[in-house]
Amino acid sequence: MATRILVVDDEPWVVQSVRSYLEAAHFEVVTAYDGKEAMAQFDAHAPDLIILDWMLPEMDGLAVAQQLRKRSKVPIIMLTARIDEDDRVAGLETGADDYVIKPFSARELEARVRAVLRRSKGETSSILEVGPVLLDHEQRQVHISGSLIELTAMEFDLLAFLMAQPGRVFTRLELLEAVRGDAYGGFERSVDSHIKRLRQKIEPDPQTPSLILTVFGVGYKLAKEGSA
Numbered sequence: 001m002a003t004r005i006l007v008v009d010d011e012p013w014v015v016q017s018v019r020s021y022l023e024a025a026h027f028e029v030v031t032a033y034d035g036k037e038a039m040a041q042f043d044a045h046a047p048d049l050i051i052l053d054w055m056l057p058e059m060d061g062l063a064v065a066q067q068l069r070k071r072s073k074v075p076i077i078m079l080t081a082r083i084d085e086d087d088r089v090a091g092l093e094t095g096a097d098d099y100v101i102k103p104f105s106a107r108e109l110e111a112r113v114r115a116v117l118r119r120s121k122g123e124t125s126s127i128l129e130v131g132p133v134l135l136d137h138e139q140r141q142v143h144i145s146g147s148l149i150e151l152t153a154m155e156f157d158l159l160a161f162l163m164a165q166p167g168r169v170f171t172r173l174e175l176l177e178a179v180r181g182d183a184y185g186g187f188e189r190s191v192d193s194h195i196k197r198l199r200q201k202i203e204p205d206p207q208t209p210s211l212i213l214t215v216f217g218v219g220y221k222l223a224k225e226g227s228a
Helices: 012-024 035-045 061-071 085-093 106-121 153-164 172-180 189-202
Strands: 004-008 028-032 049-053 076-080 098-101 127-130 133-136 141-144 147-149 212-215 219-222
Touching: 004 012, 004 035, 012 028, 012 106, 028 035, 035 049, 035 061, 049 061, 049 106, 061 076, 076 106, 085 189, 098 106, 106 153, 127 153, 133 153, 153 172, 153 189, 153 219, 172 189, 172 219, 189 212, 189 219
Parallel strands: 004 028, 004 049, 049 076, 076 098
Antiparallel strands: 127 133, 133 141, 141 147, 212 219
């Protein structure tokens, strides 16, 4: 069965261009032109990934992403013409797994789609356990002290990478390169957004982290025994 992608943008030429390219790459594509229609198409077609424009009528892309994250871990790639760093951080904090800045090339978008899909599916069966955290690659699941925790694809991959080498300090750029699969030049602050959301889900006290620790001026590490 072909991977199904929902493309959401209020500009018909963008939707049709993206649709044509992705269908030529053997993806199944469904489309929507506003936020409300996007939610309806999500319910009707259960897509494997969503390409979501930020600026939409009726309900903007941020609101759509927030609604989706309440119900699903489906990977989301945000499309945006906004280049301000704070705006892009806001998009990632809603739960988006990646973003593409307009104008973009079809080849770049396809590469991002395939990278996000690879991360969301996982490719290994190993189980990692550090302190109260148990991560199952095969099931793409994380348990904290026995309780299942819902994570996005990016959050899962960040945690898996940190857990593979507890105690080692990684720079933001190293983390970005590891979870995206290639060098990603220029938006290291996105890691901070994902780490913040990850801490809110796994830390006993997110305001005083004991699992994912900040190494000031460098980056982050996972505490060796899952505690400071």
